Amino acid sequence: MTTLKDLLKQPWGQAHATPLTGLDTALANLLNSKQPSDDPRHLWLAALTSHQWGRGHACLDLATLQTQAAALLGWNDEQTSTLPADLHQAANTLPWTQGDASPLVLTEDTQGARLYLRRAWTAEQNIRQNIAQRLALPCDVPADLQQRLDALFTPTNNGEPDMQRLACEVAAQNRITLITGGPGTGKTTTVVKLLSLLVGTSSRDLQIHLAAPTGKAAARLTESISNALTQMPADVQARIPTQAQTLHRLLQTNSKATQLHQLATDVVVVDEASMIDLEMMARLLQAVPPTARLILLGDKDQLASVEAGAVMSQLCTGSLLQHQTVTLVHSHRFDAKSGIGQWARTVNADVADNTPALKALWNAAPDWLATLPLQQTIEGDAAEPDVTRLQLTSASDPKLAVGLRYGWRNWLALLDAHRPSKTTQTAPCSDAQAAALLKAFTEFCVLCAVREGPLGVVQLNAHVELALGLGQSAWYAGRPVMVTRNDYALELMNGDIGLCLPGPDGVLRVAFPAVDGGVRWVMPSRLDSVETVFAMTVHKSQGSEFTHVLLVIPALESPVLTRELVYTGLTRARQRLTVWAPQLGVLWNGCARRVLRSGGLGD
Numbered sequence: 001m002t003t004l005k006d007l008l009k010q011p012w013g014q015a016h017a018t019p020l021t022g023l024d025t026a027l028a029n030l031l032n033s034k035q036p037s038d039d040p041r042h043l044w045l046a047a048l049t050s051h052q053w054g055r056g057h058a059c060l061d062l063a064t065l066q067t068q069a070a071a072l073l074g075w076n077d078e079q080t081s082t083l084p085a086d087l088h089q090a091a092n093t094l095p096w097t098q099g100d101a102s103p104l105v106l107t108e109d110t111q112g113a114r115l116y117l118r119r120a121w122t123a124e125q126n127i128r129q130n131i132a133q134r135l136a137l138p139c140d141v142p143a144d145l146q147q148r149l150d151a152l153f154t155p156t157n158n159g160e161p162d163m164q165r166l167a168c169e170v171a172a173q174n175r176i177t178l179i180t181g182g183p184g185t186g187k188t189t190t191v192v193k194l195l196s197l198l199v200g201t202s203s204r205d206l207q208i209h210l211a212a213p214t215g216k217a218a219a220r221l222t223e224s225i226s227n228a229l230t231q232m233p234a235d236v237q238a239r240i241p242t243q244a245q246t247l248h249r250l251l252q253t254n255s256k257a258t259q260l261h262q263l264a265t266d267v268v269v270v271d272e273a274s275m276i277d278l279e280m281m282a283r284l285l286q287a288v289p290p291t292a293r294l295i296l297l298g299d300k301d302q303l304a305s306v307e308a309g310a311v312m313s314q315l316c317t318g319s320l321l322q323h324q325t326v327t328l329v330h331s332h333r334f335d336a337k338s339g340i341g342q343w344a345r346t347v348n349a350d351v352a353d354n355t356p357a358l359k360a361l362w363n364a365a366p367d368w369l370a371t372l373p374l375q376q377t378i379e380g381d382a383a384e385p386d387v388t389r390l391q392l393t394s395a396s397d398p399k400l401a402v403g404l405r406y407g408w409r410n411w412l413a414l415l416d417a418h419r420p421s422k423t424t425q426t427a428p429c430s431d432a433q434a435a436a437l438l439k440a441f442t443e444f445c446v447l448c449a450v451r452e453g454p455l456g457v458v459q460l461n462a463h464v465e466l467a468l469g470l471g472q473s474a475w476y477a478g479r480p481v482m483v484t485r486n487d488y489a490l491e492l493m494n495g496d497i498g499l500c501l502p503g504p505d506g507v508l509r510v511a512f513p514a515v516d517g518g519v520r521w522v523m524p525s526r527l528d529s530v531e532t533v534f535a536m537t538v539h540k541s542q543g544s545e546f547t548h549v550l551l552v553i554p555a556l557e558s559p560v561l562t563r564e565l566v567y568t569g570l571t572r573a574r575q576r577l578t579v580w581a582p583q584l585g586v587l588w589n590g591c592a593r594r595v596l597r598s599g600g601l602g603d
């Protein structure tokens with residue numbers, strides 16, 4: 001058996017000079033201790049498969065490992081140089097992929113070879129089989145489908161096909177449908193029309209479930225379904241629920257039962273499907289009976305789940321659901337001339353180099369896009385951008401209308417009454433006042449690409465507290481907090497945002513938006529995993545929208561800064577976008593970098 005001493009003599013001994021975690025190397029060593037190998041490349045392959053799983057990949061893509069190892073692993077050249085030569089070839093002799101219960105699974109098809117942890121491979125297989133089973137089952141399609149669609153959709157007068165109508169038609173004809181589109185392309189509007197069509201053709205009341213991966217996204221789905229339903233006749237409204245729940249709750253992933261229960265349902269609609277990871281998707285498909293309709297709504301161009309598997313984008317581009325995927329492209333929120341829409345399109349454009357077009361947009365810097373270019377922000381070292389620029393209070397020059405006090409002006413005005421001062425008593429906050437404060441808080445948000453560093457979330461949060469004169473104690477009136485871990489007892493989900501305020505009894509509590517539009521008060525002492533959230537990462541902002549977004553791009557290159565991240569960040573803005581990029585080159589390089597996610601669902 002290869003001992004640690006032997007290993008250190010071999011290339012495997014260099015693993016410590018790479019970003020491999022202790023878990024990755026421990027897994028490789030464990031496999032080796034159970035079934036020894038005398039080829040150190042086997043240890044590397046096992047550790048790299050674990051490493052990729054931890055980075056959100058379903059598997060280790062061996063073809064890409066051979067041609068683009070650095071990009072695939074997210075390593076620099078020095079780290080990549082520690083990898084032994086011909087690593088991919090050693091996969092064929094791996095001792096840990098043999099048999100039905102092997103810890104690793106090796107697959108090979110026209111796209112090349114892939115190495116999986118068994119749990120990832122099982123989830124992917126379950127997804128494939130479940131989808132195939134759904135597609136094989138006939139679906140009840142109303143005989144008068146076209147007439148019903150005619151009644152719901154007015155013909156377009158530009159001669160172009162109505163993709164919303166097509167999405168509705170496809171979803172009416174299939175047991176699983178993917179509807180993808182950017183912000184405001186009418187995904188919710190389309191799904192409400194579909195639900196009205198389905199309830200209109202059913203002789204009995206349909207069981208309809210609405211869900212989203214996070215509490216925030218579920219609350220937004222509830223709101224947008226309620227709004228879209230107001231356009232429908234009263235009898236249809238009465239038969240369609242508006243209350244969405246989190247996927248965890250729908251699937252009861254927190255329950256102690258080991259056997260996954262199947263839902264009693266006819267139609268399940270899941271929004272923000274790009275945030276669903278591989279194992280959650282497998283569970284969802286298992287829980288929705290094959291006889292029910294499953295409709296997944298999302299934006300395939302957004303960042304994928306931080307957990308493994310870019311499931312939505314792979315399913316949208318692969319052949320598995322090719323005929324069940326409809327892409328909505330026309331935004332009804334941003335017209336063709338809208339700056340945010342133009343930026344979103346240009347960032348996503350399928351061209352070899354989108355930099356010239358982005359630079360042209362940046363230089364034109366219309367009103368909607370306030371830019372803070374290098375010469376205006378930096379005094380001295382570019383790695384230490386001057387964050388005090390953000391304290392600007394007024395909008396005399398629209399290009400500089402990014403001050404924190406300006407962005408949060410309505411929220412600060414409302415908050416004033418509830419903050420203690422030398423002359424006034426702190427006024428307690430009613431539920432309605434707390435709800436208004438929570439709403440006003442989302443008029444502005446600082447989104448960062450990274451957590452650490454001079455322009456990361458941690459430093460910007462500290463800076464904002466200082467700039468707004470808040471934060472003298474751990475808990476203060478006005479402290480916005482984000483939940484960082486699901487808390488099933490309190491029914492708070494990772495990503496939920498609350499505000500610390502004097503509650504109706506005057507005692508400091510945290511108000512969270514309740515699903516019925518009101519608020520829920522929670523004692524600060526009961527909140528274990530929360531962090532201040534004036535600034536948040538783009539990853540955490542998924543499923544939220546803000547009137548005005550300040551998107552902060554770091555001054556130094558970072559592999560996490562990708563096209564998907566910039567797209568997700570800028571499309572969180574409803575009306576106004578400010579991009580602060582002290583080094584424009586870092587922004588252009590980020591927009592050129594694609595997230596590489598390996599997996600077998602995109603074939």
Ligand SMILES: Nc1ncnc2c1ncn2[C@@H]1O[C@H](COP(=O)(O)OP(=O)(O)OP(=O)(O)O)[C@@H](O)[C@H]1O
Binds near residue numbers: 181184224
């Ligand atoms: N075909 C249409 N014609 C005119 N307006 C539309 C059309 N479809 C949607 N809208 C309007 O555009 C806005 C956005 O629609 P909707 O909320 O359905 O989009 P979405 O894709 O679900 O957006 P989100 O990004 O919030 O998920 C709504 O105000 C809606 O009424």
